[in-house]
Amino acid sequence: MHLWNGKGPRVREERREDRGEWATSVAQLVKRRREPVVVQALRSAAAATIAYVVALHLSPEPAPLTAPLTALLVVQVTLYATITTGVRRVNSVVAGVVVAIIFSSLVGLTWWSLALLIVASLAVGHLVRVSEFVPEVAISAMLVLGVTRVGDIAWARVLETLIGAVVGLACNLVLAPPVWVGVAGESIEDLARRMRQLMLRIGEEAAGRTPASLAAARLHEARRLDHDIVEVDAALRQAEDSLKLNPRVREGLLHRVVLRTGLDTLEICTVVLRVLARSLTDLAKEREPEPLFDPQAGAALEQLLSEVADAIVSFAVLVTTDVSHSAESAEERLAAELTTAAATRDKLAQLFLEGVQRDARHWQLHGAVLAEVNRMLDELDTEHRSRRLLEELDRCTREQRERWPRLTRLRANVRRLRMPRRNRRPASRRSM
Incomplete structure (x- = not known):
């Protein structure tokens, strides 16, 4: 007992910790090798x-x-x-x-x-x-x-x-090359979350006394989102190329169109957010040191921007989700958030109207704020997205037919041969 001096269990514990760290390192290596x-x-x-x-x-x-x-x-x-x-x-x-x-x-x-x-x-x-x-x-x-x-x-x-x-x-x-759709999807979701954080800060500050310098700082943050759009666009272009001629990918055109239209919508929302930040900056300069809005209107605007921010994240999750069940749940969540945001927008519009009736100063800036939020809600609308998807799919399909007519006819013949015989269109016969 004197030889061990109480160090035996400690040595065994250190060995277990070393084995645990080694197992963690191996697990991280296995995870990274799939990147x-x-x-x-x-x-x-x-x-x-x-x-x-x-x-x-x-x-x-x-x-x-x-x-x-x-x-x-x-x-x-x-x-x-x-x-x-x-x-x-x-x-x-x-x-x-x-x-x-x-x-x-x-x-x-x-x-x-x-x-x-x-x-x-x-x-x-x-x-x-x-x-x-x-x-x-x-x-x-x-x-x-x-x-x-x-x-x-x-x-x-x-x-x-x-x-x-x-x-x-x-x-x-x-060795089929990797598909970069996951990386592009993560970039789109990160962009949506950064937009959400900025909208939350803008809403919190708009509900109280906002110095013009602070509003201008939020405007610069909104302008910096343009650089994020460029990076996400580069990741999306790489993902679009990885879907072309890839034997592991089916319905590559659909994936490309969904991601591209999703990024286009987020880009429009980014532009609108920048305009919204500019309107609030102008309003802060005009009303300083007074609050931007009445307490009720400020609280309603904060709630509305929070709901729109959540809808933006849900929209990003929707366009980057592959599994149909998850996509349906994401679409239902987005629709519910947009309905709630629309009700809050109507409430804010009524509060703005009452405020303008009491004090008509800066009514155009109040209307601009309401119009910009309404424009984002319209871009995130699920019906608007469905129409945009169908239009883009029709355009891409038409361009493919015009660019490669022989390949289009070959694909049509292959699909017809794969169909069951009872579903094939009968050949026209000359009437006797």
Whole structure:
């Protein structure tokens, strides 16, 4: 007993704590490995390695680094971007090699021929429409022109580029790229919650004595929401690309339209919120040091902004929800919140009318506040959203039919073949 000195249980407890921390770390690692960023890093590394191994056996170059570089660039975040990037990159390399072969047979490598080569390569890059890979045309031309065995090097560079592009595309087909809809949905919900917090602060301050400086500060916060809109729009564009040509996604067009129209609605609400903050700022300047509204009207406005803020968050949850049951509950909650907010708006309108009858000063600002809140309620209305969805779906479907008529006919034939025989439309027969 004297040898342990009472430390045995303590050591065992420390070991259990270490095992618990280790298990927590492993759980976090397993959770993180499913994140789109981690998945993308692993896919890119795997594609580059496989492309390098394949190029070692096929390319005459001792270190064919063009193949893994191409695979790394081709394996983009989405399958749609991968295909378009692969095609443009192969075109840029081939165009650069052709320009280099022409220059090597005519003038060779001098300082003035190098300048002409760069100008010609950049011009050819714009002609073949390789987009962001225009500098790659000049790079390929310079690398090929700077060696003695132009033909061998040119062939090796084209071969390595093709290997990298094929391996990158194969990796995207075998290991489907991550779908970034979840990330875009989180961005939309975060934007809605930031709008809610700002509206709550505006409502609390409008119910009491609001200095003009404080109202102006809230106006600047509303203006900064424009930067958040830009970030959310970038995340949504990435999500839209991840839904295109992705074998794991069904009804990708519907998902894209739902998210895009949802962000459009939030963007309109952001603009209206900025205008509302401007109206309250002007009112604070006119009435300082008096309160902005009567006590009853101020309390009603605070309640109304709180209800509209909750509706904005419910709307964001609705447009980012995939499961039909959850979407129905979110739509019911949004409808109930909008009904409550409409009743509070009517109450506030009556209070404003009574206040204007007693004191007609600044009546236009009171009316502007009411009109701006009413505009947000109209944008969040479920019927308005349904009409917007149908219009956008019709527009996108019409554009697809006009852009790819053969693909549209092929899809229609496939769907018709998949239908049960009794549901198929009978072929027209000539009357006897």
